[in-house]
Every structure is written in C-alpha cells, then in structure tokens.
Amino acid sequence: MERHGSTIPDVGNARLSLGDAFDKYRGSFYTLIVLVILMIIWNLAANKIQNTLLLPYFSETAMEFITAWGDPVIMFNLGLTLKRVFTGFLYAFIIGVPLGLLMGYSATAMQSLAPLMNSIRQVPIMAWVPLSIIWFGLGDGPTVFLIAMSAVFPLAINTIAGVEGIDSNYYNAARSMGASRRDLVRDIVVPGAMPNILTGCRLAMGAGWMSVICAEFIATSAGFGFLMVEAQVRLETAQLYALMVMSGLVGYAIDKVFVAFERKMTSWRFKDGFVGS
Amino acid sequence: MALLEVKDIRKTFTQKRKPPHIVLENLSFSVERGQYVSLLGPSGCGKTTLLTMLGGFMSADTGQIYLAGKKVEGPGPDRGFVFQNYALFPWMTVQENILYSLKVQNFNKREREKRLQELLDISHLHGSENKYPIQLSGGMQQRVAVVRALASRPEILLLDEPLGAIDFQMRELLQEELAALVEEAQTTVVMVTHDVNESVYLSDRVIVMSANKGRIIKDMYIDLPRPRSRQSQAFKEYVSELTELVRQAFREGGSYRQADIPARDRGVDNNFVASYNRMHSRYTNVANGRSRAVK
Numbered sequence: 001m002e003r004h005g006s007t008i009p010d011v012g013n014a015r016l017s018l019g020d021a022f023d024k025y026r027g028s029f030y031t032l033i034v035l036v037i038l039m040i041i042w043n044l045a046a047n048k049i050q051n052t053l054l055l056p057y058f059s060e061t062a063m064e065f066i067t068a069w070g071d072p073v074i075m076f077n078l079g080l081t082l083k084r085v086f087t088g089f090l091y092a093f094i095i096g097v098p099l100g101l102l103m104g105y106s107a108t109a110m111q112s113l114a115p116l117m118n119s120i121r122q123v124p125i126m127a128w129v130p131l132s133i134i135w136f137g138l139g140d141g142p143t144v145f146l147i148a149m150s151a152v153f154p155l156a157i158n159t160i161a162g163v164e165g166i167d168s169n170y171y172n173a174a175r176s177m178g179a180s181r182r183d184l185v186r187d188i189v190v191p192g193a194m195p196n197i198l199t200g201c202r203l204a205m206g207a208g209w210m211s212v213i214c215a216e217f218i219a220t221s222a223g224f225g226f227l228m229v230e231a232q233v234r235l236e237t238a239q240l241y242a243l244m245v246m247s248g249l250v251g252y253a254i255d256k257v258f259v260a261f262e263r264k265m266t267s268w269r270f271k272d273g274f275v276g277s
Numbered sequence: 278m279a280l281l282e283v284k285d286i287r288k289t290f291t292q293k294r295k296p297p298h299i300v301l302e303n304l305s306f307s308v309e310r311g312q313y314v315s316l317l318g319p320s321g322c323g324k325t326t327l328l329t330m331l332g333g334f335m336s337a338d339t340g341q342i343y344l345a346g347k348k349v350e351g352p353g354p355d356r357g358f359v360f361q362n363y364a365l366f367p368w369m370t371v372q373e374n375i376l377y378s379l380k381v382q383n384f385n386k387r388e389r390e391k392r393l394q395e396l397l398d399i400s401h402l403h404g405s406e407n408k409y410p411i412q413l414s415g416g417m418q419q420r421v422a423v424v425r426a427l428a429s430r431p432e433i434l435l436l437d438e439p440l441g442a443i444d445f446q447m448r449e450l451l452q453e454e455l456a457a458l459v460e461e462a463q464t465t466v467v468m469v470t471h472d473v474n475e476s477v478y479l480s481d482r483v484i485v486m487s488a489n490k491g492r493i494i495k496d497m498y499i500d501l502p503r504p505r506s507r508q509s510q511a512f513k514e515y516v517s518e519l520t521e522l523v524r525q526a527f528r529e530g531g532s533y534r535q536a537d538i539p540a541r542d543r544g545v546d547n548n549f550v551a552s553y554n555r556m557h558s559r560y561t562n563v564a565n566g567r568s569r570a571v572k
Contacts, residue, residue, distance in 0.1 A: 169364035172334050177378035177429065178354035187377070191368040268368045268409040 056238035064242035081224035088147025100159025151204035162196025279307035286340035315476035318486035319527035357426030436468040488530020
C-alpha cells in the first residue's frame with residue numbers, strides 16, 4: 001500500500017511469535033508455568049516444615065487427588081452434593097428470576113419489596129443454618145435450603161439490573177408497532193435482561209457451590225463437605241488438600257459450562273468478533 | 278382535511294425548585310398526505326418533544342393531534358417511528374426486527390413472508406435478513422429501522438434525527454438512500470433535524486421552529502425537482518436562507534439549555550445514545566472505508 005505523509009515503521013506484532021498453534025494455547029501454557037512454580041514452592045515449603053500433618057508433599061497430595069477420582073465413596077458423595085446444588089439452584093431460579101423481572105419492570109413492586117429483600121440478604125448465610133435445621137431436620141433439606149438462599153439474591157439482583165438497563169426506546173419502538181403488555185414482557189423484557197440473568201446464574205451457581213460445602217460441615221452426614229470434615233478428623237491432611245482442590249476444579253468446571261451456555265443463549269452479542277462483558 | 282392536524286399544542290416541563298419551562302405554546306400546523314415535512318430548529322426548540330407527542334409516547338398539556346381524523350392518544354401502528362439510535366432489537370435478526378409489527382398484530386405467515394420480500398426489495402437488504410443488528414453497518418441499520426417502521430403500512434413515518442448519530446462523510450450518502458427509500462414507499466414523513474442541508478435535500482416543506490416556545494417562524498416549501506443536486510444555485514439559496522432563519526430561531530431562545538429538561542422528558546436516553554455510538558463506531562468506521570479498529 002502506498003503511504004503518504006509521515007510513515008510509521010511497521011514492526012508488526014511486537015510479541016514473540018512461536019507460530020499459530022502456540023498462540024492458540026498461549027493462555028494454557030502460562031497457566032501451566034504458574035502451576036509448576038506453585039508446585040516447586042509447595043515442595044520447598046514441605047521440605048522446610050517436615051510435617052505431613054500440616055503440609056504433605058505435593059506428590060502425596062497429587063496421588064490422593066488422582067485416586068480420589070476413582071474412589072466410589074468420594075464420587076458418590078460428590079454426586080450427592082452436585083444433586084443438592086442443582087436442586088437448590090433450581091428453586092432459586094424459579095423464585096429469583098420472576099421476582100427480579102417483576103421488581104425491575106414495576107416501580108410499585110420495587111418500592112414494596114426492595115427494603116425487605118435488601119435486609120434479608122444481609123443475614124449471613126451461615127446464620128440460617130440453625131433455623132434451617134429446625135425447619136428441615138438433618139440431611140438434604142437444610143443444605144438445599146441454604147443453597148437456594150445464597151443463590152436467590154444474585155439471581156434476583158442481576159435480573160433487576162438487566163430489566164432496568166433496557167433502553168426505554170425498545171419499549172417505545174415495540175409499543176409503536178402495536179405490542180401488547182404480554183408482547184413487551186416476552187419480546188423485550190426477557191431477552192433484554194437475558195445477559196444479566198445468565199450472569200446472575202453464574203454468580204448464583206458459584207454462591208450455591210460455596211455454601212453447600214459449608215452447609216454439609218454441619219447439617220448432614222453425607223456429601224462432599226462431610227468428607228472434608230472426615231478427612232480432617234482422621235488427620236488425613238493430604239486427602240483434605242486433594243478434596244479442596246477437587247471442589248475448586250468442580251466449581252470451575254460448572255462455571256465453564258455456564259459460560260458456554262451463556263454464549264449460546266445470547267449468541268447475538270457475540271457475532272462478528274464482538275465480545276461483550 | 279389534512280392527514281395530520283396539530284392544534285394549539287402546549288407543553289411545559291416542571292422540575293422541583295425550578296420555574297416551569299414552557300417548551301411549546303400555541304403550536305398548530307397540518308401536513309397533507311404524501312408530504313415530506315422537516316421540523317428544523319436549534320436544539321431546545323421542542324422539535325423532538327413534538328415528534329415524541331406525535332408518536333404518542335408523551336401527551337400535551339393542552340391541544341390535540343389528529344391523524345387521519347383520529348385523535349392521537351398513545352403509540353400505535355398507524356405511525357411508524359424511527360428513533361435517533363434506531364432502537365433495533367439487538368436480540369432479533371434483521372428479519373425478526375422488520376416483521377415485528379406484523380407478528381404482534383397477528384398477521385399470518387403468508388402475509389408476513391410477502392411483506393418481508395417487498396421490504397427487503399425496497400431496502401436492498403436481501404442476503405442480510407438473518408444477520409443481527411450488531412453485524413450491520415450504520416447505513417444498513419438505518420434502512421432496517423426505516424423499513425421496520427414501514428412494515429405495517431403506517432399513515433405517517435416519524436423520523437427523529439435519523440442521521441444524527443452518523444458522522445459527516447456518511448451523512449450525505451445515507452440521505453440519498455433515505456430519499457430513495459421514502460420515495461419508493463410513497464409515504465408521508467415528518468422528520469426532526471437540526472441540519473439545514475439535510476432538510477433542504479429531503480423535504481417538500483420545512484417548518485422552522487424557534488427556541489422560544491417552539492414558535493413557528495417560517496413554513497417554507499422547497500420547490501426543487503428530485504433527485505436534488507446539492508450543487509445547484511437554487512439549492513444553495515434555500516440553504517443560506519434557512520441557515521439565517523435557524524440563527525434567528527436560536528437567538529430568540531434566550532438562556533435555554535438542554536440540561537434543563539429532565540432526561541425522561543427528552544424523549545431519548547442520551548446516555549444510551551452515547552454508549553450505543555461508542556459500541557458501533559467500529560462499524561461506521563468500516564463503512565467509511567477506514568481500517569477496522571484493532572481488536
């Protein structure tokens with residue numbers, strides 16, 4: 001291409017390039033480096049401390065981690081916990097999303113419900129544990145309740161923000177084309193708030209996964225959280241570490257699934273290389 | 278009887294701890310079927326407020342608006358409204374956007390399909406019907422917005438600064454597209470603009486409104502053959518005469534500022550317009566032949 005006026009030397013991409021295949025996995029490669037460095041620090045620390053009760057060697061923990069995936073007891077309890085999380089999330093979704101849509105759409109609903117909702121959500125989630133045990137006894141009941149309780153607020157609040165963020169001209173445009181109130185809810189409110197609803201789902205799922213493990217410490221004698229308490233009681237620190245890593249990875253995987261779902265549900269935001277929030 | 282009759286409109290905006298601001302007073306005019314009328318004036322003359330009332334999104338304090346003999350009381354499909362930011366539904370494809378009015382008015386599938394083909398024909402949007410608005414250039418978005426408003430054959434098309442968000446180089450090109458599109462659709466148009474050149478290029482008739490209570494200071498017919506040439510002597514004379522009138526309209530306004538109107542009464546959400554424009558600047562750049570912004 002012919003250039004006019006001042007010329008800027010074209011240095012191209014200043015980053016070190018190791019070919020397309022590498023560029024694709026650049027992120028994973030950096031993650032791997034960080035993990036290796038962490039592993040080295042871990043082993044150095046374990047050498048220094050020389051107490052496997054406090055800090056077992058990395059290799060020991062890694063072995064526990066690998067065997068854990070084949071351990072039927074652990075897998076059964078993980079499945080149980082996941083079932084509780086999804087049940088609790090489902091309840092939170094059924095309550096939180098319609099509530100958020102209503103509060104975002106109707107000023108009256110907002111004014112009457114917001115103070116109540118904003119005070120209830122200030123109650124720490126663990127403070128619900130005694131009450132939930134009184135209500136539901138031990139077992140699935142209180143854990144599902146606690147998950148729903150911690151998931152419902154991120155869902156409702158994000159849904160409200162989503163509805164409030166819809167440009168008023170979308171409503172005006174739809175009404176000038178003859179849309180009824182029902183059409184507005186179906187075609188403007190719900191799809192307009194959808195990106196925020198899905199963000200709410202991610203946050204709610206995260207909150208649910210974090211609270212379920214806490215809930216299982218106390219309110220039940222089965223589940224992933226209960227296994228952690230067991231490992232602690234039996235002084236199997238390596239297994240405890242492995243279980244903690246597992247809980248992190250499972251939460252991460254759930255989040256990834258939700259991100260993929262989000263991209264699929266609101267694909268209109270991601271067309272032509274445009275990347276939304 | 279004229280197609281559109283505006284009679285003695287008065288509109289006041291009130292804000293806490295501020296004297297009421299009279300935007301429009303004793304405003305009357307009528308528009309004949311088939312006319313292309315521009316409401317021209319400096320910002321703050323109430324032209325967008327008036328258009329918003331014609332659209333039915335806002336009501337007047339006193340006075341009436343009649344369209345084809347029927348009193349305007351709220352938005353309806355007898356008026357096609359094109360918003361400044363187009364307000365295309367980003368979650369719907371071009372086709373879904375265009376056919377939205379037919380969908381909510383329960384037209385059957387065959388009628389919708391037939392109308393879609395007609396509208397794609399006049400807007401030259403064949404091949405883009407399954408794209409999303411975000412994938413379109415500014416000019417294509419404009420065409421989608423116009424044919425969407427035309428879809429259910431409204432009596433009148435209301436355009437709120439349809440090219441206000443487009444930068445200068447694109448503007449003239451899009452004015453030509455708009456002129457062709459409106460001519461093909463053979464509809465009545467009321468357009469709000471602050472661009473003198475645009476009003477002369479597009480309209481049969483220009484109404485100049487003053488920043489002082491929206492007083493009509495001139496109602497001028499543009500007697501030029503179409504398609505119009507911006508280079509002709511007559512065109513330039515119209516432009517210079519109207520430019521002088523707009524200056525006069527501005528001077529009448531006194532100390533009025535746009536910020537004095539509460540945002541909800543301005544008819545458009547300005548924050549949204551700004552963010553929308555930022556989001557889409559990439560596409561207008563592409564349409565201008567500039568290089569694509571770095572991702």
